[in-house]
Amino acid sequence: MTNLSPELLEPRPSAGWRNLAPRWSPKLAVGSALILTITLFGLVGPLLVGDPDRIDNIGLTAPSGGHLLGTTQTGQDVLAQIAYATRGSLYIGVLVGVMATFLSALFGIVGAYIGGVVDEAFSLFSNVMLVIPGLPLVIVISAFVPPEQRGSWTIALVLAITGWAASARVLRAQTLSLRGRDYVLAARVAGERTWRVIGVEILPNLLPLLASQFVFAVIAAILSEAGLSFLGLGASSSSTLGTMLYYAQNGFALQRGAWWWFVPPGLIIALFGCGLALVNFSIDEIINPKLRDLRRRVGAVTRRATDPAPSPGDDAVLTLTGLSVTYQGERPVRAVREVSLTLRRGEILGLAGESGCGKTTLAYAVNRLYRPPAEVTAGSVTFRDRVDGDLDILALTPEELRAFRWSKLSMVFQGAMNALNPVLTIRRQLEDVLTTHRPAMSRKARRARCAELLALVGVDPRRLRSYPHELSGGMRQRVMIAMALLLEPQVVIMDEPTTALDVVVQRGILREIMRLRGELGFAVLFITHDLPLLLEVADRIAIMLDGQIVEYGSAEQVRDQPRHAYTRRLLDSFPSLTGERGAFVRSGGAP
């Protein structure tokens, strides 16, 4: 293992939520000022003004020294009424915002993540709620509730029940898209529980959406409540800006030119909505680190020298026997057909084949990551653990599987550089794996381990504080490899780990993998469609065609004496290979 300087191993203060502070912008400043002023007015105003119901014998007087905003028809002070009404409207707005956001998150996010019948049921319910016209339903429900029971909570409940469905649809669509992202898949493979995957991987990515849904729920609630009150169906026991407008309308304020009675409440509603909308613009910047300036400049990546690979041992660590996987459906697809392979301890076994031949399906079956309609129809996958002996992977319980994955067998996904969660720092994502699998590990030890692994894959440990978008594709790929090695697994499945990278970066990473394999002794199932690459790095190679293994032997054998016509075709389809096997990857020279 690499020895790092104590300075690098020292835990650094977490950037935490301070990093989420938005950059000052006029929009944010104006929006916050409007919201704060109106909220403060609603909170403190009622303490400073007099009784809003006190009737003076000076009906409908214009603003003056005695009554700053004039009086109503019955001589009540408009300023005092507005202070109480603002508080009432804010109360209902926030109540509805919280309830509607909770309902939409429950039916949209949870349903979509769990999937299956739960999603169908939640989705059906949301659709039914969506097609019921909101305002008439609110009017009907409110009309049925007796006026004496029509308090703020009742009105808020009615508005929340009729106002969450559209947001739930949006959140569901977004969650369905996030659910399939590589970093969510990676978290699941790393053994994280459902609530944690939703809370840590999915929810932060939905925060801008949730925040804007909340903001719009508040605005819609204040407006709807004003509309209901205007119709005489609002909260009868409390005063709101809507009830003020209702009384102004009933008192013919407009016809009598008493603008001070209806303009101020209308203006407060408009300004509050405007403030919320302006803050909403800034929310995306607060949540999405990509939109923020790079505050930290970190040093260049340290690249490390390479060592030649060790020779593999003979003992099997992973054995696939007659494994078959089928995608069930009207026309079942037999993606993997009776595959038998042995991965020896410490070796690199290459699996090559054209796109669609079943390589990824095979890898997912070995990891038990496949989902319906995929089904293992035959065969077995046996893992020979150094400590526990033979484990039948296909028979592991969910709890055993959670403990097994990542600590004994980990995976670097296809396009792994996109498998990092964009809103969490590298440190947080690496530490999450340790928190899940090594709960007893101290914070300091966790941090030291993450720094150590990052250095081991050739990335400066100071990068722990970076967000994924601050790293190059090659560095992200190295981070994913570090993550796969954190728990010192005995097997690492690498599914096209370098496909998206340019040839020089690819070479650097492959050298790193081979060196690490030498240092740490794990075995690699290396999946790619790039046969020449496998000839460079693999000890043995299996060629897959149409779900079956058609060629299986040492790299030299496959290169020099290919037995199957498809292998010969594959070899012929690449430019002729010259030079010693491994020269490209193992030499430090230019490609």
Ligand SMILES: Nc1ncnc2c1ncn2[C@@H]1O[C@H](COP(=O)(O)OP(=O)(O)OP(=O)(O)O)[C@@H](O)[C@H]1O
């Ligand atoms: N969800 C699915 N439903 C039905 N068929 C599927 C599904 N996923 C994959 N297949 C089919 O299974 C076969 C194997 O796909 P797989 O993704 O394993 O191939 P691959 O060799 O990994 O391809 P690539 O190199 O392009 O990733 C393909 O014919 C594909 O169309």
